[in-house]
Amino acid sequence: MQKIMNQVQLSKQLKVSCESCSLSELCLPRGLSTKEMNILDDHIERPRNLSQNAQLYQPGDKFTGFYAVRSGGVKTYLTKKTGEQQILGFHLPGEVFGLDGMENGKQRCYATTLENTSYCILPYDQLDHLCETIPELRHQVCQLLGHEMNCDHSHLLLLGQQTAHERLATFLLNISSRFKHRGFSPTSFMLPMSRHDIAGFLGIAVETVSRLFKSFQEKGIVIINRKQVDIINLDKLNNMVANCEETD
Template sequence: MNLQTIKVACSNCNLRELCMPMGLNEQQLQRIDEIVATRRKVKRGGTLFRNGEPFNSLYAIRTGFFKTCVATEDGRDQVTGFQMAGEIIGLDGIVNDHHTCDAVALEDAEVCVMPFDRLEELSREVTALQNHVHKIMSREIVREHGVMLLLGSMRAEERLAAFLLNLVQRLHARGFSQSELVLRMTREEIGSYLGLKLETVSRTFSKFVEEGIVEVKQRHVKILDTDALKRIVNNQQTCH
């Protein structure tokens, strides 16, 4: 193994438990390392892949934050998701062999490139890897289903509360604070994702601040009352 490969190796990556299955032996890890020998840097505002491009690889986000979006018929960007370090991006391309959205970096980012044909080949040999890839896919499906429910029946406060809880929970799984976060996306992008107008997002944030649920300083958000956010979301769910 050359030095470059060792530097990008999954086996000594601190995000490994989020991206890769646990309990692989040394040899299996080395096989994965060989596949994931390439890293790609994407500058803030840069695109990792575009809608319509051929699908060749999945990407594990090492550092940074992305949004996925599609252009609507009237030329606006519809945000379809936000992805952070330790998550896999590019699954949208598996179905039709081409990507169905743009992936844009919201801050300088670095990804590990995992060529899909080699990943498939290896997962046929390493069952734990195959199960893991399936688990990642189903997690994405569940998350998207959750978003559809969110947009289908929730009021603005419920949508924003669920969004903040989901974000902080995912960040917490990566070792970050359970109550503080820096929003890498704009209010407008949050609105696009949640199906809300920019003014509604700003108004709802202000309402949460007035009620002592959150503290907001520009992009810094501190959750002062997690239970209140949960109540906002759960009240909705018990009504249906």
Template sequence: MTSTSIKVACSSCNLRELCMPVGLSVDQMERIDEIVATRRKIKRGSALFRNGETFTSLYAIRTGFFKTSIATEDGRDQVTGFQMAGEIIGLDGIVNDRHSCDAIALEDAEVCVMPYSSLEEVSREVTALQHHVHKVMSREIVREHGVMLLLGSMRAEERLAAFLLNLVQRLHARGFSQHELILRMTREEIGSYLGLKLETVSRTFSKFAEENIIEVKQRHVRILDTDKLQGLINTQACAA
């Protein structure tokens, strides 16, 4: 894990509308620029932070993909989420001043480091920033509820359909295709997140391919029939 000392300007970042409030004045944007101390590069497979580490900062993902996970009592890793460019990671540490999960890079990544004390200070002056942080937290709560719905009441086909639609919607908001994606996570990690066995995930991918809903080539997935995929699930489930 390496850190850079490059000063970053949120005002000139092409992801600012995803991870920062919109409609700010030049002065307000300059104050927000002061929050971001550095960018940090994280190699694939390395941790941005670990469960139990002291919480100091939130991180805006600039490039790359992460997974968050917790260790279960029997020693397995339970994947709790996948995060991508333009999303904020590290919110788990606010409640007890310690991180409650591991955040691992699924590919080489770069994050903007936002010291939480600075964020709080500027939030008092720039109310739009405070409101935005609250929105990010609320989005996490909604996402958690969506995952609980997935795990509690859906069949394997519904879980995987909701997962793929959610992923492609988030990627589309970042300028990517509405119908194609490259899975940065393994089938096993998808299974851990969705509460499914590896064989079930693989079998469901194959079933979707046989029914011409998707086309799968290793980690490359092309959605051929969005309506059919959407029809497998309750529309509410992928709104997280």
């Protein structure tokens, strides 16, 4: 009996169950009962690890399920034939991505790690099946999908209507609030991505990112040292995007 318990413990440990995962309140299981969470848990592939700049999938790959970041970070992107990357999103611990493959069972974009990264896969077939019996999970999934869409829509507003200044300010505030949401400092953090990736996300040139960081610093809004960001004057930063989004 003791032996069995130990095996269960071990299995739980290896599996890094949702229940024991510090990110479960941010991730898909959010809002599920312990019982429901454990059912979901049984279907999740145990964490996989990848080093920096490793590819998770690329266009044409079979869509197998949703991805959840445990640690590290991932970028998803499309490319022009000439090679330029349009980065669609940065995905930080606790966040789920790779939902767009649902259209036809094939991936449409690239997914690459920003640094050493650990992630889980939630197999789509099983998630779909569980949705039949767990209305709350269905609700979670729909909420997640809606959230993704709204993120994309804000991103469209940014790319279509904002100046380079506004874009970078919006970006910093966005990252800041996501760190805050995970319980970290919203004003002092390390960017997990390169200048090149920031540029690719914001639809501007790398050089512009450099110059704007310098300009923000000269205005006393932030202090930037390589990837370390310290927001000195959050109000000023907020003011820079004040005209960008309707708040209700």
